[in-house]
Amino acid sequence: MSSLPAPTRRSLLGGAGALGVAGALGGAVAAPAHAGPWTPARFKGAKLLAAPDRHLVGRFSYGLTPALAAQVRRRGGARRWFEWQLAPGRIPDPAVGSLRTWWSGLDRGAQELWSRQTSEIEYGWAVMEDYQRYVLLRRTRGQHQVLEVMTEFWENHLHVPVNGDAQFTHRVPYGDLVRRHALGTYEDLLRETITHPAMLVYLNQAVSTKRRPNENLARELLELHTVGRGRFTEDDVKSSARILTGWSVDLWRTWRASYQPEQHWTGPVRVMGFHDANAAADGRELTHRYLRYLARHPATAQRIARKLACKFVRDDPPQSLVDHLAGVYLAHDTAIKPVLRALVAHRAFRASAGLKVKDPGEDAVSTYRALRVAIARPPEGERGEQYAANAILWQTAALGTTPFEWPRADGQPVDSASWSSPSRMIASFELHYTMSGGWWPTAGTGYRRPGQWLPRRRIRFDVLVDHLCQQLLGRRSTATLLKACSEAVGVGRREVITREHDLVRWSMPRLLTTLLDSPYHLRK
Known part of the structure; x- marks a missing residue:
């Protein structure tokens, strides 16, 4: 020595x-x-990745390893690897295949989960802890790194906390749904998540009726999931709540999700630039038209673009980048992949190496x-x-913090300052x-x-x-x-x-x- x-x-x-x-x-x-x-x-x-390749892979994976670097080299570099990752259905992922069976409660139905909790056989919080472990190990072992990163992003943006006495009954299928749509279109993702029983239960839409429309989901849909604060009025929130009436969950009994036309409020509705006579008793198509309008709103495009830029580029992304991503989002009918391609190709992304802290x-x-x-x-x-x-x-x-345990509806922060x-x-x-x-x-x-x-x-x-x-x-x-x-x-x-x-x-x-x-x- x-x-x-x-x-x-x-x-x-x-x-x-x-x-x-x-x-x-x-x-x-x-x-x-x-x-x-x-x-x-x-x-x-072994040959190392060049700095730009290392930067891209670091942002869109859960950690560079020698095996991942070798995979990137085999694909011809980080950009080609990234494009390959955007089609996860073509990528075998055997290490993840058996993970689901490691925790027996993850595939139980909502009514069975509730019965086991009330019988004190297995509490909902324990099932949710197992779900959190499952997603952590998917990120650790899985080959679909870009898909997992984007699933986490959207699962936080369209946040349904795992720590709840009711929504846990539908929370695992909710995460599965987000993963299926994480690289699709935001319009489809928004429609499927807002009408999913986990979201309906969490934000009290499950008990909203035409006589007493509940405004929780209606407000968060506007404020958090789409256009953002300052873009709507209280009258817009009221109309938004009326549009969403009819979507229901049988709380504390069967936990079955359904649509109840008899509970749908009818009559003219207006939310910002969206208006409809709303004459039909069945308002499901009205809900879909409304969500389509919100998903394609320029303010939603700006909000999604800024959040993606904050997550993957820097805490204070340049407005030029946000505008560019928002334009791509609208030009491609809310498709997510073109926005991600535009993000990694932008000079602001290339200049942001070392500016994001791991959560x-x-x-x-x-x-x-x-x-x-x-x-x-x-x-x-x-x-x-x-x-x-x-x-x-x-x-x-x-x-x-642990995955999806953020106590507020706005989801876990994506900025570095929160974790520094x-x-x-x-x-x-x-x-x-x-x-x-x-x-x-x-x-x-x-x-x-x-x-x-x-x-x-x-x-x-x-x-x-x-x-x-x-x-x-x-x-x-x-x-x-x-x-x-x-x-x-x-x-x-x-x-x-x-x-x-x-x-x-x-x-x-x-x-x-x-x-x-x-x-x-x-x-x-």
Whole structure:
């Protein structure tokens, strides 16, 4: 071992500590300001993705891995990979096929779920936790990375929280529906979600009648799902509520969804530029015409375009980008794929590398992917709670939130600022360190042994750091990363590492977490 000074708490926090809190979760990653003694070495591994390709794949996946990079290269680059991903039906996904069966409640019907809750056999919150685990593992293991990213986006935009005593009965099929339409048209997605029993229950449309129209869904449809605040009046909300009467769910009994023409309010309605005589007792076609109008409204186009730009480009996207995406959205009859193609081709997207912070779910999932942790099917009962397939939900919760648990109707934020607090950062450090050491979870997992991170029997430390940067971050080492790693484990940059070295025996978790704590992992 070299005679370097003992690591400080700052250096043990890894790259984020060495590079600074602001650098890890704040602005763009700066290039090393010096070289000299910390000039990084180079390990000849597999060909790396170019920076633009790495940027695109990082934004539209749950973490770049060597396997994903190889897939991108086989497809001819990130843009061709992206186009291939836009047709997920053609991409086999065997690793996801059996996941549904890991938690038995996910395919039970609404009435059975309610019966099991009232009989205290299985509570709704437990089923919803299993659903959250299911989606986290889909993101971890699945080949349909773009589809999963877009499913999460829309499931938050058209938000139905999992933490509810009623809507849980229909919440799993609701997520399935969003996934089916996530790369289709927004018009179809809006129509199917707004009339889905999970949404009807959550926003009280299930109890709306012609004598007492409930305005909750009517208002959120306008304010959150389509045109946005300031575009409508209270009279518009009232007409919106009247249009939606008739859609119903048999609450607290069969939980069957139906349309009841006898409960549909009839008479002239007007919402902004939409007006209809509304003379028919059956208002389903009226609902569809109304939702078609909202989906194709220019204000909806602007709202969808801005939210996509905030999610995938930067928190403050240029108006020129928003206008361009909104124009593509309207020109293609609300089709989602053309908008995504326009987004990734825009200069604002290309210039936004390093400007988005991973949210809690993205951090947890990408850490599992980077460390290549194998996850086994958990057994039933209390013993299964310690398995990684279940514990991943608690790990994500420790970072700030879990999938689809945002308590308000506006859904989980897509901006970076919401996930850039010091407490979030410290929680991420803890996650990275415990997983780098393979300390928790331990049941139902397959962690790589420390020696397996060495590409050969003898390797110089600075070359090893470059190899690990390629494996964990998909990029080359930098002077700053090399220095941070050296300080974290107390090893000189030219020291030779073998499987018997103290670094491998005791300090490999510190080395791995130094890279995972860096901006290159914390951001996407």
